[in-house]
Amino acid sequence: MSDSISSILSQIRSxxxxxxxxxPGQVGDVxxxxxxxxxxxxxxxxxxxxxSFSDTLRGAIxxxxxxQQKASDLARAFELGDPDAGLxxxxxxxxxxxxxxxxxxxxxxxxVQAYQDVMNMPL
Numbered sequence: 001m002s003d004s005i006s007s008i009l010s011q012i013r014s015x016x017x018x019x020x021x022x023x024p025g026q027v028g029d030v031x032x033x034x035x036x037x038x039x040x041x042x043x044x045x046x047x048x049x050x051x052s053f054s055d056t057l058r059g060a061i062x063x064x065x066x067x068q069q070k071a072s073d074l075a076r077a078f079e080l081g082d083p084d085a086g087l088x089x090x091x092x093x094x095x096x097x098x099x100x101x102x103x104x105x106x107x108x109x110x111x112v113q114a115y116q117d118v119m120n121m122p123l
Contacts, residue, residue: 008110015060015103060107064100071097 051059071093077085 005114008107008114011103011107011110012056012060015100015107018103060104064097064104067093067100068097 071090074085074090074093078087078090
């Protein structure tokens with residue numbers, strides 16, 4: 001069970017690092033502000049300055065939403081003939097938003113599975 005939680009936490013960390021390495025000044029700033037701090041193996045969160053899990057999750061979902069809105073805005077600008085919105089930029093933004101959404105859904109599925117595993121444990 002702790003392996004599944006460690007796996008989920010490592011996936012969240014990798015997602016945050018991927019988002020922070022994307023375009024600077026955009027979604028990466030959200031992810032950098034909500035990084036999980038102070039995690040030490042299976043010992044949990046050390047210190048009181050670490051953000052809560054709900055804050056981290058809310059920040060990740062907000063980042064995905066921002067990525068999807070950016071992709072939608074770029075697609076709309078391309079359709080209207082904006083010269084700054086090239087087809088390559090539109091396609092790249094759409095793929096980034098799709099990957100971010102899929103990663104978020106996968107993390108949610110893993111969390112639900114971990115919750116169900118805990119609830120099905122005998123007392």
